[in-house]
Each structure stands twice: as structure tokens, then as C-alpha cells.
Amino acid sequence: MNQNGPLLAxxxxxxxxxxxxxxxxxxxxxxxxxxxxxxxxxxxxEAWDALIRIHADEADFAxxxxxxxxxxxxxxxxxxxDNPNSIYGSIEGARTNARTLRPLISTEMxxxxxxxxxxxxxxxxxxxxxxxxxxxxxxxKEGVQTHTGITEGTLFRDQGxxxxxxxxxxxxxDQTTRLLDIKFHRLAPRGQEEKRxxxxxxxxxxxxxxxxxxxxxxxxxxxxxxxxxxxxxxADASFPRxxxxxxxxxxxxxxxxxxxxxxxxxxxxxxxxxxxxxALRDFRSEELVHEGLxxxxxxxxxxxxxxxxxxxxxFFRDWRPNAEPVAPPxxxxxxxxxxxxEAPSSS
Amino acid sequence: xxxxxxxxxxxxxxxPYICELQPxxxxxxxxxxxxxxxxxxxxxxGLRARATAAENDLMSLGVTFTVYSxxxxxxRILPFDCIPRIITAAEWRKLETGVQQRVAAxxxxxxxxxxxxxxxxxGIVPADLILGNPNYRPEMEGFPVRFGTYxxxxxxxxxxxxxxxxxxxxxxxRTPSGVSYVIENRHLMRRAFPDLLAGMSxxxxxxxxxxxxxxxxxxAPESVLDPQVVLLSPGIYNSAYFEHVFLAREMGxxxxxxxxxxxxxxxxxxxxxxxxxxxHSIYRRLGDDFLDPTVxxxxxxxxxxxxxxxxxxxxxxxxxxVGTGVADDKAVYAYMPRIIKYYLDQEPILAxxxxxxxxxxxxxxxxxxxxxxxxxxxxxxxGGYGITIGPRASKTExxxxxxxxxxxxxxxxxxxxxxxxxxxxxxxxxIRPRHLDLRxxxxxxxxxxxxxxxxxxxxxxxxxxxxxxSQGGGSKDTWVLAEDSRx
Numbered sequence: 019m020n021q022n023g024p025l026l027a028x029x030x031x032x033x034x035x036x037x038x039x040x041x042x043x044x045x046x047x048x049x050x051x052x053x054x055x056x057x058x059x060x061x062x063x064e065a066w067d068a069l070i071r072i073h074a075d076e077a078d079f080a081x082x083x084x085x086x087x088x089x090x091x092x093x094x095x096x097x098x099x100d101n102p103n104s105i106y107g108s109i110e111g112a113r114t115n116a117r118t119l120r121p122l123i124s125t126e127m128x129x130x131x132x133x134x135x136x137x138x139x140x141x142x143x144x145x146x147x148x149x150x151x152x153x154x155x156x157x158x159k160e161g162v163q164t165h166t167g168i169t170e171g172t173l174f175r176d177q178g179x180x181x182x183x184x185x186x187x188x189x190x191x192d193q194t195t196r197l198l199d200i201k202f203h204r205l206a207p208r209g210q211e212e213k214r215x216x217x218x219x220x221x222x223x224x225x226x227x228x229x230x231x232x233x234x235x236x237x238x239x240x241x242x243x244x245x246x247x248x249x250x251x252x253a254d255a256s257f258p259r260x261x262x263x264x265x266x267x268x269x270x271x272x273x274x275x276x277x278x279x280x281x282x283x284x285x286x287x288x289x290x291x292x293x294x295x296x297a298l299r300d301f302r303s304e305e306l307v308h309e310g311l312x313x314x315x316x317x318x319x320x321x322x323x324x325x326x327x328x329x330x331x332x333f334f335r336d337w338r339p340n341a342e343p344v345a346p347p348x349x350x351x352x353x354x355x356x357x358x359x360e361a362p363s364s365s
Numbered sequence: 366x367x368x369x370x371x372x373x374x375x376x377x378x379x380x381p382y383i384c385e386l387q388p389x390x391x392x393x394x395x396x397x398x399x400x401x402x403x404x405x406x407x408x409x410x411g412l413r414a415r416a417t418a419a420e421n422d423l424m425s426l427g428v429t430f431t432v433y434s435x436x437x438x439x440x441r442i443l444p445f446d447c448i449p450r451i452i453t454a455a456e457w458r459k460l461e462t463g464v465q466q467r468v469a470a471x472x473x474x475x476x477x478x479x480x481x482x483x484x485x486x487x488g489i490v491p492a493d494l495i496l497g498n499p500n501y502r503p504e505m506e507g508f509p510v511r512f513g514t515y516x517x518x519x520x521x522x523x524x525x526x527x528x529x530x531x532x533x534x535x536x537x538x539r540t541p542s543g544v545s546y547v548i549e550n551r552h553l554m555r556r557a558f559p560d561l562l563a564g565m566s567x568x569x570x571x572x573x574x575x576x577x578x579x580x581x582x583x584x585a586p587e588s589v590l591d592p593q594v595v596l597l598s599p600g601i602y603n604s605a606y607f608e609h610v611f612l613a614r615e616m617g618x619x620x621x622x623x624x625x626x627x628x629x630x631x632x633x634x635x636x637x638x639x640x641x642x643x644x645h646s647i648y649r650r651l652g653d654d655f656l657d658p659t660v661x662x663x664x665x666x667x668x669x670x671x672x673x674x675x676x677x678x679x680x681x682x683x684x685x686x687v688g689t690g691v692a693d694d695k696a697v698y699a700y701m702p703r704i705i706k707y708y709l710d711q712e713p714i715l716a717x718x719x720x721x722x723x724x725x726x727x728x729x730x731x732x733x734x735x736x737x738x739x740x741x742x743x744x745x746x747x748g749g750y751g752i753t754i755g756p757r758a759s760k761t762e763x764x765x766x767x768x769x770x771x772x773x774x775x776x777x778x779x780x781x782x783x784x785x786x787x788x789x790x791x792x793x794x795x796i797r798p799r800h801l802d803l804r805x806x807x808x809x810x811x812x813x814x815x816x817x818x819x820x821x822x823x824x825x826x827x828x829x830x831x832x833x834x835s836q837g838g839g840s841k842d843t844w845v846l847a848e849d850s851r852x
Contacts, residue, residue, distance in 0.1 A: 027637055128427060
């Protein structure tokens with residue numbers, strides 16, 4: 019048995035991106051869910067506008083819809099076919115990559131993704147409002163979790179699996195920074211005491227959105243403050259969505275690729291992970307939470323982008339610089355072979 | 366209280382046609398009657414429920430082909446009919462040897478036309494039919510291929526006429542599709558209709574991947590001990606992409622696209638995470654034109670620059686070889702009985718459908734005189750386009766066909782109307798006869814192996830003779846009965 023067989027660079031790239039798209043899907047559902055809980059009467063638009071700003075989609079959104087309101091923002095992130103950052107765009111991206119990976123991934127993974135894609139492609143406008151929205155978000159999260167579980171249980175653990183996991187972990191780390199960021203785009207025009215109370219509610223909301231509320235309660239001091247929540251979400255070594263845990267696991271996968279598969283070119287990426295870790299070590303101060311958290315999160319996001327680029331340069335794109343993970347069809351071949359499959363039989 | 370099953374075949378009268386599920390055919394060991402009885406026991410509602418579930422299953426699994434419209438790609442399943450078609454052991458012996466004979470003759474023919482051209486010198490096939498053929502590749506002249514095999518994968522379209530005779534309708538010697546459905550249909554039957562298959566002794570279909578890999582390994586350059594085989598696909602936007610995935614998986618080889626391969630020093634490599642890896646044998650599912658932009662279409666981005674040169678240097682094998690399209694040309698087809706006789710000194714085991722070649726004065730005159738009773742086909746089209754079925758055509762359609770024939774006679778052949786055999790098929794009205802064809806698949810490396818059975822395509826519309834998928838055809842599981850175990 020040849021377990022150390024070659025892996026096409028394109029497959030590695032597609033696995034990385036398929037995992038990222040799926041993870042992005044789940045996190046977008048979390049973001050939408052928490053945004054809805056942050057809506058307060060009279061300030062709904064501000065709440066939804068935050069979603070646009072943390073995705074840096076302002077220009078694209080303005081071009082397509084003009085001034086944001088809750089309905090158009092929800093449409094943009096849940097249904098829009100021309101928004102690659104939407105729920106639809108993400109599942110489409112995941113499935114397109116999965117199609118190129120069909121020789122590699124398990125039938126169960128493919129079947130679930132294919133059915134999930136069909137389910138999400140049929141989401142209707144009326145599912146975006148009222149209590150339907152939260153149910154839809156749960157459905158999306160559970161769909162991705164099913165995918166993750168099927169993958170854990172069925173994907174062959176060769177080097178392709180490591181690329182899948184690295185993609186998933188980088189995306190998850192990135193999305194955790196975005197979720198925290200949403201807090202800072204939120205207007206809280208209240209008095210001091212009211213504000214403190216509402217802030218606590220909001221931190222609770224964020225923790226619940228990442229399924230971390232109860233775990234946080236177990237480890238946090240009784241009288242916890244914002245910096246405790248932030249260090250839990252960013253730097254707790256045991257919380258599955260913390261940036262620290264994600265990059266540490268990514269580091270392990272990179273090391274495996276280096277030692278078990280003799281892949282060169284992991285060094286820059288490993289150094290980049292050290293950068294992230296160093297930044298997280300520095301993160302402790304109360305002041306940062308109030309003054310500089312947004313900038314800090316920004317820097318983390320840039321570091322994670324750099325990490326992905328290092329991996330891409332080392333393993334995916336050295337041979338096709340700047341290639342998109344899945345390019346649109348630049349040329350559809352009318353291959354005679356394909357037509358022959360449908361040759362007539364009339365006599 | 367046991368209910369007596371209704372006879373669901375009561376209204377399934379094949380009329381003047383041969384029925385492929387008729388009990389008592391030579392070599393039928395009772396299987397046809399057993400299938401009929403079991404279908405009746407399942408009942409119409411049961412059949413429908415299971416057929417729907419099975420088709421949903423195909424959709425979920427993505428066992429699909431892709432249809433393109435202006436902006437979108439739609440995945441469609443090949444509609445699946447749950448009533449199998451039976452080929453008896455005796456019938457299969459004839460089909461198998463007939464296909465092997467035909468593939469052997471095709472390979473002799475290709476070898477000859479790219480080398481000595483004896484067949485032209487001896488006046489068997491006219492020179493311009495070969496040398497003027499758009500699929501003729503001068504690049505192949507004088508180039509040797511291992512074992513003289515040009516066509517490694519061949520799909521031969523066969524129909525059965527009203528006398529029960531198998532006749533070849535078309536040879537597909539380039540990159541024939543459909544074998545994945547043969548195997549998937551059987552898996553689907555085993556999941557959805559285990560009671561129909563219980564105790565049946567059938568020839569297995571799941572050996573295809575192994576045989577194909579074996580052939581591709583055999584044809585690799587002799588100096589390579591452990592050849593790397595790959596399947597080269599145009600990618601996910603190709604309508605046969607599912608099949609490419611299927612075959613790569615069954616063979617256990619990488620499915621590559623053009624951009625995954627590169628040629629250095631006339632050797633082919635694939636780009637992996639660990640750098641370049643040598644490739645020695647390529648099952649390519651790209652047409653000749655798209656293989657190498659430095660030799661063929663310069664605008665094609667699907668192929669690999671330098672691939673043909675690497676091949677000509679003997680560093681990599683291609684299946685099928687370049688330039689095999691000459692052999693499956695509809696005009697060359699008319700000469701196949703003579704080609705078989707010429708190279709093998711044998712009578713064809715499988716007959717052709719009688720074919721009039723309109724490029725010849727005699728053929729044109731006959732066709733024009735009998736247009737209303739003939740099927741006229743353009744030589745250069747596929748997919749059922751441009752066909753006129755004389756007996757069913759309107760006056761205007763016949764006039765149009767006549768004008769097209771006169772304008773460019775060499776683009777046309779004509780054939781008599783054949784009464785294709787039928788198979789009982791589940792329709793909205795119940796079980797009814799529908800016309801069928803059969804595409805067996807032959808794999809040739811050192812020798813030729815034929816997958817038992819083949820793709821049975823069925824015209825789902827009443828009375829229709831068009832079985833191709835782009836025009837609403839479906840498929841059936843094709844059972845080849847094993848040789849009688851009592852012998």
C-alpha cells in the first residue's frame with residue numbers, strides 16, 4: 019500500500035479551500051445569528067451594517083444596493099448569488115471545490131455536501147425574517163457540523179487531510195476575530211450603568227454565538243470583564259474556536275507535512291504562526307480591550323492572511339501564480355467525446 | 366391472505382419488434398420469466414416508489430451529466446429505468462467475439478493507414494475518404510504504438526433488428542462515454558431492487574477499472590518499471606465529468622487537468638505538493654484538437670504544451686492514440702465489413718446496418734429516390750442532430766433533406782429504417798415497450814477484453830427511436846446471464 023503517494027497541488031489547494039468555505043459558512047451563520055440578537059429598536063440598520071464593514075464589503079454593497087437596511091443586508095449575505103461572501107456563495111464555492119475533489123473525498127462527504135448545497139440553494143426570502151432566521155442559521159450550522167463530522171469519520175488521512183484541516187483552522191481563527199470585531203461596530207447610546215448591563219448581555223451573546231458560553235463560565239472569574247471574554251476567545255488553549263488553539267493545531271499539521279511527507283516550504287508558514295502566537299502572548303491588558311482591540315484584531319487578520327499566502331505560495335501557486343482556487347470556465351470545450359455519449363440510435 | 370399479483374405486462378405488446386425480456390429465447394435459463402414474475406409481485410406502486418427513490422439517490426450522489434444553457438450548468442441524471450434488459454449467455458458470446466473482431470480490424474486499419482496504406486493501394490477504401498478526413502492526423506504517420514493498439518477504449522453501438530439480428534450502428538473509437546452508468550446502474554439495482562436480483566447468476570461488471578488500469582499500464586513505455594497512470598479530463602465543466610471521476614477512482618489514479626501537467630525535456634510531469642512527478646500513461650478524455658496547443662488548436666487551454674512531442678519521443682503513452690477518429694467516421698463505417706474481411710480474412714460476426722454512401726453516385730441516386738423510406742444522417746454530426754427519418758418526416762422536411770443532400774452529398778449517408786428491439790419500460794401509463802440500443806465497451810492493451818453487457822439506452826418516449834440522453838433517453842441495467850452452471 020502506497021500511503022505516501024503524490025498529491026496534486028491542485029487537490030491540496032481545493033481541499034484547503036473547500037474546508038475554508040465550509041467553515042466560513044458556519045461562521046457566517048453565527049455572525050448573522052448574533053447580529054439579529056444585537057438588533058435594538060431604532061438601531062437595526064446599524065447592527066446589520068456592522069456585518070458589511072467587518073467583511074469590508076462596503077463598496078460592493080453600495081454599488082449593488084445603495085444604502086443598507088436590514089432586509090437588503092440579509093439578502094446580500096444569505097441569498098445573493100453574486101456575493102462570494104454570502105451563504106450561497108460559500109456553499110457554491112465549497113461544492114465546486116468538492117467536485118474537483120471527487121476522486122479523493124469520500125462518497126459520504128460528497129453526498130452530504132451535494133444535498134446540503136441543494137437545500138441552501140432553495141432558501142426563500144421569507145426565511146430571512148422573524149424567528150425563521152434563527153432556525154435557518156441553526157440549520158446551516160448543523161449542516162456544516164455534519165460535514166465536519168462526516169469528514170472526521172471518513173476522509174482518508176493522507177497529506178490531503180492535513181491541507182483540509184489547515185484550511186479549516188485558518189478560516190476558523192479568522193472568523194473568531196471577525197465575530198469579536200462585530201462588537202465594536204455596535205452603537206450603544208445609553209447611560210453608563212445601562213451600558214454596562216447591555217455590554218454584559220452582548221458579551222454573553224457573542225459567547226453563545228460561538229457555543230462557548232458554558233465553557234467560559236467554567237473557567238472565568240465570577241466577576242468577569244470584557245478582557246476575560248476576549249482572552250478566552252482569542253487565547254484560551256482549550257477553546258475550539260480560539261485563535262491560539264486554531265493556529266497551534268495548524269502548526270501541528272504543517273509539521274506533519276514536513277516530517278511525514280517530506281514537504282519543504284513549510285518554514286515560512288511556521289514562522290508566521292510564531293508571529294501570531296507572540297501577538298496573542300502580548301494580549302492581556304484591559305486598556306487594549308477598550309482602546310485598541312479593533313486594531314489588534316485587524317492585525318491578527320492580516321497575520322492570518324499572510325499565513326494562508328505562505329502556504330499557497332509554498333504548495334499551491336508556485337506553478338500558477340495568482341490563480342484563483344477555482345477559475346470560472348474560460349473555455350468550455352465542446353468535446354466530441356462528450357457528444358458521443360449522446361450519440362443517436364435512430365435507424 | 367396473499368393477493369394474486371396483477372399481470373403488469375398485459376399491455377406491453379412488443380408488436381412487430383423483438384422484446385429483450387421475452388422468456389424462452391435461446392440461452393435464457395428462465396431468468397426473463399423470473400424477472401417478469403418478480404416485477405409483478407412488487408406491483409406498479411412499489412415500482413414507482415422505488416424508481417423515484419433510486420433517481421433521488423442518483424441526484425444526491427451526483428451521478429449526473431451536465432447540460433449547458435446560456436449562463437448556467439444544470440446537472441441532470443440519466444433517467445434510470447428499473448426493468449432490466451437481459452442478454453443470454455449465447456447472445457453474449459456472439460456480441461463479445463463480434464466486438465473483439467471489430468476492434469481488431471479497426472486497429473489493423475489505423476495501423477495501415479498511418480503506415481503502408483495497403484488498403485488504399487488495393488482499392489478497398491477510397492484514398493480521399495481517409496486522407497481528406499478531418500480526423501486524419503498526419504502527425505501519426507509512421508509512428509509506432511505498442512501492440513499496434515490505437516483504440517484502447519472502444520464503444521460500439523449495437524441494435525437488434527426485427528429479425529433478431531444484432532447490427533452495428535456506429536463505432537466510437539475516440540473517447541466513448543457511458544461506461545460509468547453501466548456500473549452505477551448495477552450498484553443502484555443492488556440497493557433498490559435486491560429482490561429482483563436475488564439468486565440471479567449474472568456476469569459481473571465491476572472489473573472494468575482493473576482492466577482499464579491494466580491496459581494503461583501495459584501500453585506505458587517499456588523502460589518504465591512502475592508506470593504512473595493518470596486520467597486527463599477537461600475539468601468539472603465537461604458534461605462527462607462524472608465519468609472521469611468515476612474511472613479515475615476505479616483505477617486508483619490521479620484525475621488531472623491540463624494545467625496539472627507540464628512537459629520538460631520531452632517528459633511529462635504532474636505538479637504535486639512535493640514538486641514534479643513523472644507521468645507515463647495517460648487516459649485522455651480530451652479530443653485530439655485540445656491535447657496540445659503547440660500542435661493542434663493554439664487557443665486551447667485544456668491541453669498540455671509539448672505533450673505530443675513527449676509522446677512521439679516514446680516517453681508517455683496516450684489512450685486512445687491520436688487520429689483514431691478516422692475509424693469511427695460514419696462514411697468509413699460503411700466499409701467496415703470489407704475492412705474486416707481485408708485484414709482478418711473473416712466474415713463480420715456482427716453485421717452492419719445497410720448503408721448508402723451519398724458521396725458515391727449510386728448511393729446518392731438511391732438515397733434521393735428512396736428518401737421517404739430511409740434515415741439520412743450527416744457524416745460529421747453526433748448527438749442525433751441533423752437526422753431525417755424518412756417515413757416520419759413531413760413533405761417540407763423531406764424537401765429540406767433533399768436540398769441538403771444535393772448541396773453537399775459527401776456529408777451524407779443513408780440507412781434503411783430499422784425496427785429496433787424493445788424492452789418493457791416503466792412509463793406513466795404502466796409498463797410499455799420502448800426501443801433500445803446497446804453500447805458494449807472494449808478495453809485493449811495487449812489483448813481485448815469486453816465488459817459483459819454494456820450501456821443499454823432506452824427511448825423513453827412512445828414510438829421514439831432516439832435513445833441519446835440529450836434528447837430524453839434513459840438507461841437500463843444490462844444483465845448478461847452467466848453460462849449455465851449445470852454444464
